[in-house]
Structure formats: C-alpha cells, structure tokens
Amino acid sequence: MKNILKISLSVFMLVFFMACTDDDYDIGEITAPTNLQVETAILGQSDDMPDGDGSGEVTFTATAQGAMTYKFIFENGTEVTTASGVYTHPFSETGTQTYNVNIIAYGPGGTASSTSVEVAVLVTYEPPADLLEKLIGDGAKEWRIKAEAAGHFGLGPVGGSIPTEWYGAGPNEKAHTGMYDDRYIFEEDGTFVHITDITNDDASGTVFGRAPLVEQLGVSCDCETEGDDVLNIPYDDYTENWSISAPGGNETINLTGIGFIGYYIGGDHRYEIFDRSVPNELIIKSTDGNGDFDWWFILTSDSGGGAEEEFVSEYNELHREFNFDTDGELDTTVWNFETGNGEDGWGNQESQYYTEDNAVISGGNLVITAKAEDIEGFDYSSSRITTKDNFEFTYGRIEARAKLPEGAGTWPAIWMLGSDFDEVGWPQTGEIDIMEHAGNEQDLIHGTLHYEGRSGGDADGNTIEVDGVSDDFHIYTVEWSDEHIIFLVDGEVFHTYENNPDSPFNKDFFLILNVAMGGTFGGEINPDFVESSMEVDYIRVFQ
Structure with missing residues (x-):
C-alpha cells in the first residue's frame, strides 16, 4: 500500500541575477519548481503490517513541476540526488522508528522548493555479532583493497552472482590509479573513516573513480583518464556513517553521503x-549510479606490509608417497586411467581426447604429455589418471612437486574429488584443486575449492604469481583438516578456507592428475602448439 503524502511546507527560491550599470539582459522568467509532492512506499506494507515487513526499505517518489533534480536528506546524514525523483532508502535502526526526510526539488538557475515527510518504518534485522566483530575488530581495524589477489577489482552484469564476470583486475594491475593506498575503518559508533593515502602524514591523498560520476565528489582537476576511469583525483580524508542492513536477505554495508570503497561509482553507496567466509577478507559488490554494471571488490584487513607468519603444518608423519622412481608404465593397482572426452569435454568443453599412452614414468618423474594430433575425431591427446577406489583418505598435508607444461591453451591440474562423487554428483561431492594453471596466464597458479553454492566461475579460491612454473619444479601443497584448508606454493600461503561440519570436505577424497587443452579454463589454444608435458617428481600425503 502506498502512503501518499502531499505536504506543503515553506517554499524557498534562490534566484541569482547578474547585471551591470550599462547593460540590460533579458534572461527570461526563472521560477522555482511548484507543486512538490512525495509518495512513500514501505516494502511489505499492508493493513496487518502498516510499518512494513521489517526489511526497513522505503521507496520515495518525488514529483514537482519545473524540477530538474531532487535531493533526499536523511537524519543519519545521507544525502542522495537523483534526476528521476525516485530513491529507495534502507533504514537500519532496529524496531519501529519515525524518521523525518527532507526533499528538495531544484529548478533552473538554482531555484529550489522543499518539503519534508515523516515515515514510520519497522526494522527487525540485527547485524550478527560475528560480522560486526569482523568489520570493527578492536576499533582500529583498517581495511584495504586486496591488490595482490586476482579479481580484487572488476565488473559484471547488474544482479550477477559471479565475481568480476566481465572483467577482473590482475594482481597490482591498478597500482597507478590512487586506490591501493586507501584505508577504510568501520568504527563502533557508526563512523566510517576513509583515509585516502595511508603512506603519508597529511590528511590528503588521491582516489579513483568513474566519469562522469566522480563529478559528485566536487573536485576539479586535470586528472589522467583511461577510458571512463579517472585516476589520482586529489581528495582529503573524510568521515561518513555506516550501517548494516539485509534487503532481500543479503547483508549489505550502507554508507552515507559520498562514502565509497575502492572506486567511486556514485549510486546508492550500498555494498x-x-x-565473508575467509578470515580477514570480504568480497563485496555495488551497482554504479548509471545502472550499467555491478562493481566487485575484495577487501582485506591484513596489513600486506609486514612479514608473513611462517606456516607450520600439523601433519608430519608420511602416510603415502608416490615417487615415480622406476621408469616404465604406471602402477595400475593405484592409478586408474580415465579415457575419452567425457560428456561435453568433461563438463568444461575441453578439446583433448584422453588415452593411456600419454602418461609414462621417465627419468624419475611421472610425465603427462598433451599433443596436437588427430585422434578419435579430436585435435589433441593427453592423459588423466586418478586413485579412485584404490587410494582415498580424509585430512592431511598433500605435497606435489611438479613442473608444468607451457603454451596457450594448456590446462594442467593436480586435484581431488570426494569419494561419493558417483552417488551425489558435482559440485555436491566437493573438489579441492591443489594446483591449476592456464598456459594463457603463464606464471599464475590457482588454488580453488568447489562446493554447492560456490562452483564453476564462482568457486572459492585465490591465485599466486610464481616465476618459472614451466622451467623449474615447485612444491604445491594443501593442508586439509576439519578446521581449515590452506593452499601454498613453495611454503607460501595464498588462500585459506575455514572448514565447517556442513561442508563436503570432511570425508574421503581421491587424487586426480591431468593435462587438459582449451575449455572454459584453458582458453584459446595456440594454433602452433605441438606438445608439452607436466612432470611430477612426487606426491606425498602426511597425516
């Protein structure tokens, strides 16, 4: 039900004339907007729930004759300007509260008319204590853009559920923009502090935003641009207010005024x-003021500047080792060959046909070779081997020392699937990707988990840059327990997942090794590709 409020309050006019003694200019009649009216629609409002459904969302619709823009001013300091006169505001104070909202209609020449409305709104949502603790910490926790992670900044379709679906920045790709030295503090009293350059002692720095929306910041500068991006806009530290709401059940950070994170996009300043499952990390998204894209950000409260705590494994007793010391064929009492192209290229549109001939033991290494050749109607051959039904285990430290193939389109992987795969299917069974690599991103290593709700392009993982993955052997490790799953390369931690009793990662898994070609992850294959191999020195499982 809509509550139509037609309230006529004081109307003010601001009309400015410029004239000189000898000249008489006729600029025509300038009048303020008239008949300013405001409708409010409280989400879920009904005869039984006059104050709404508890979500706290209210849509304001302002109309006035001669109006060009409308500004909504809320008691918590939020100010929003819109040309349409329509704005949906999330109130967050728990209980039924009555709010006074001021609305200004602006006309030509700076003229304006104003009115105000009162609206009673029910809010039943209370932010969970663990979220508040994560955001606030001891009251001085500083958040930053996680520049070292792939996809720390990017965009996708409005309403999308795949982070950076259309574009994701590579590690430190935006170092020249004025974004990475910003810090964001969520104080316990609801104050949001944006430090625009943590590296200096001045209360000033630079920020990064999208044209023409950055004009809302009120800064005039001859700043460098890259397409629609405006770089290094001079801007002082500032404070706004923050709150948490959950429209549609989605936890959301609301910032007042011009408060923003990472990249100024205007809009409703809701993230x-x-x-928020990863310790010291948040993945957030917000729709820009043009309604064109959802912008994605990875935040971290790790300082990024100090020495990393040395990783210490809790598993030190060798349980099983595959060292491939004897040249010849693979031990088929342990390893199974999976042949063919599977269904739809093993579910990934892969271009290779797997055989039993492309995996051999040579020179003390397991060698899996992808080749360009005509075979069974496919253009490439390779091998895929597993320990399903032969060696399955729960928890431990898994180490694989390997040198990876090279060439655009190659897709080597050392990974694991749940032993109940045949019964429950994928991704319900769970998948642990100890190492994945795409030849199109030569020195970028992926460590990833797939499970129900986080699979495919929306998987739970991270990346790390490692030099010379196709020239030298490196050690790829997963530490897997009932409390966490930690991914490492050469002893350096780059992703941590907090395990829980409801996850699929608390049962037996088996090992898989393969080299795929192309597909959804491997990407475009170099037309000159001939062959390349993944060489595995050993695989060790400690428990």
Missing part, C-alpha cells in the same frame, strides 16, 4: 557482502 552487498557476497562472501
């Missing part, structure tokens, strides 16, 4: 929390 939906997409994922």
Whole structure:
C-alpha cells in the first residue's frame, strides 16, 4: 500500500541575477519548481503490517513541476540526488522508528522548493555479532583493497552472482590509479573513516573513480583518464556513517553521503557482502549510479606490509608417497586411467581426447604429455589418471612437486574429488584443486575449492604469481583438516578456507592428475602448439 503524502511546507527560491550599470539582459522568467509532492512506499506494507515487513526499505517518489533534480536528506546524514525523483532508502535502526526526510526539488538557475515527510518504518534485522566483530575488530581495524589477489577489482552484469564476470583486475594491475593506498575503518559508533593515502602524514591523498560520476565528489582537476576511469583525483580524508542492513536477505554495508570503497561509482553507496567466509577478507559488490554494471571488490584487513607468519603444518608423519622412481608404465593397482572426452569435454568443453599412452614414468618423474594430433575425431591427446577406489583418505598435508607444461591453451591440474562423487554428483561431492594453471596466464597458479553454492566461475579460491612454473619444479601443497584448508606454493600461503561440519570436505577424497587443452579454463589454444608435458617428481600425503 502506498502512503501518499502531499505536504506543503515553506517554499524557498534562490534566484541569482547578474547585471551591470550599462547593460540590460533579458534572461527570461526563472521560477522555482511548484507543486512538490512525495509518495512513500514501505516494502511489505499492508493493513496487518502498516510499518512494513521489517526489511526497513522505503521507496520515495518525488514529483514537482519545473524540477530538474531532487535531493533526499536523511537524519543519519545521507544525502542522495537523483534526476528521476525516485530513491529507495534502507533504514537500519532496529524496531519501529519515525524518521523525518527532507526533499528538495531544484529548478533552473538554482531555484529550489522543499518539503519534508515523516515515515514510520519497522526494522527487525540485527547485524550478527560475528560480522560486526569482523568489520570493527578492536576499533582500529583498517581495511584495504586486496591488490595482490586476482579479481580484487572488476565488473559484471547488474544482479550477477559471479565475481568480476566481465572483467577482473590482475594482481597490482591498478597500482597507478590512487586506490591501493586507501584505508577504510568501520568504527563502533557508526563512523566510517576513509583515509585516502595511508603512506603519508597529511590528511590528503588521491582516489579513483568513474566519469562522469566522480563529478559528485566536487573536485576539479586535470586528472589522467583511461577510458571512463579517472585516476589520482586529489581528495582529503573524510568521515561518513555506516550501517548494516539485509534487503532481500543479503547483508549489505550502507554508507552515507559520498562514502565509497575502492572506486567511486556514485549510486546508492550500498555494498552487498557476497562472501565473508575467509578470515580477514570480504568480497563485496555495488551497482554504479548509471545502472550499467555491478562493481566487485575484495577487501582485506591484513596489513600486506609486514612479514608473513611462517606456516607450520600439523601433519608430519608420511602416510603415502608416490615417487615415480622406476621408469616404465604406471602402477595400475593405484592409478586408474580415465579415457575419452567425457560428456561435453568433461563438463568444461575441453578439446583433448584422453588415452593411456600419454602418461609414462621417465627419468624419475611421472610425465603427462598433451599433443596436437588427430585422434578419435579430436585435435589433441593427453592423459588423466586418478586413485579412485584404490587410494582415498580424509585430512592431511598433500605435497606435489611438479613442473608444468607451457603454451596457450594448456590446462594442467593436480586435484581431488570426494569419494561419493558417483552417488551425489558435482559440485555436491566437493573438489579441492591443489594446483591449476592456464598456459594463457603463464606464471599464475590457482588454488580453488568447489562446493554447492560456490562452483564453476564462482568457486572459492585465490591465485599466486610464481616465476618459472614451466622451467623449474615447485612444491604445491594443501593442508586439509576439519578446521581449515590452506593452499601454498613453495611454503607460501595464498588462500585459506575455514572448514565447517556442513561442508563436503570432511570425508574421503581421491587424487586426480591431468593435462587438459582449451575449455572454459584453458582458453584459446595456440594454433602452433605441438606438445608439452607436466612432470611430477612426487606426491606425498602426511597425516
């Protein structure tokens, strides 16, 4: 039900004339907007729930004759300007509260008319204590853009559920923009502090934003641009207010005024929390003021500047080792060959046909070779081997020392699937990708988990840059327990997942090794590709 409020309050006019003694200019009649009216629609409002459904969302619709823009001013300091006169505001104070909202209609020449409305709104949502603790910490926790992670900044379709679906920045790709030295503090009293350059002692720095929306910041500068991006806009530290709401059940950070994170995009200054399962990390998204894109950000409260705590494994007793010391064929009492192209290229549109001939033991290494050749109607051959039904285990430290193939389109992987795969299917069974690599991103290593709700392009993982993955052997490790799953390369931690009793990662898994070609991850294959191999020195499981 809509509550139509037609309130006529004081109307003010601001009309400015410029004239000189000898000249008489006729600029025509300038009048303020008239008949300013405001409708409010409280989400879920009904005869039984006059104050709404508890979500706290209210849509304001302002109309006035001669109006060009409308500004909504809320008691918590939020100010929003819109040309349409329509704005949906998330109130967050728990209980039924009555709010006074001021609305200004602006006309030509700076003229304006104003009115105000009162609206009573019910809010039943209370932010969970663990989220508040994560955001606030001891009251001085500083958040930053996680520049070292792939996809720390990017965009996708409005309403999308795949982070950076259309574009994701590579590690430190935006170092020249004025974004990485910003810090964001969520104080316990609801104050949001944006430090625009943590590296200096001045209360000033630079920020990064999208044209023409950055004009809302009120800064005039001859700043460098890259397409629609405006770089290094001079801007002082500032404070706004923050709150948490959950429209549609989605936890959301609301910032007042011009408060923003990472990249100024205007809009409603709301950042939906997409994922907060990783310690000291948040994945958030927000729709820009043009309604063109959802912009994605990875935040971290790790300082990024100090020495990393040395990783210490809790598993030190060798349980099983595959060292491939004897040249010849693979031990088929342990390893199974999976042949063919599977269904739809093993579900990934892969271009290779797997055989039993492309995996051999040579020179003390297991060698899996992808080749360009005509075979069974496919253009490439390779091998895929597993320990399914022969060697399956729960928890431990898994180490694989390997040198990876090279060439655009190659896709080597050392990974694991749940032993109940045949019964429950994928991704319900769970998948642990100890190492994945795409030849199109030569020195970028992926460590990833797939499970129900986080699979495919929306998987739970991270990346790390490692030099010379196709020239030298490196050690790829997963530490897997009932409390966490930690991914490492050469002893350096780059992703951590907090395990829980409801996850699929608390049962037996088996090992898989393969080299795929192309597909959804491997990407475009170099037309000059001939062959390349993954060489595995050993695989060790400690428990």
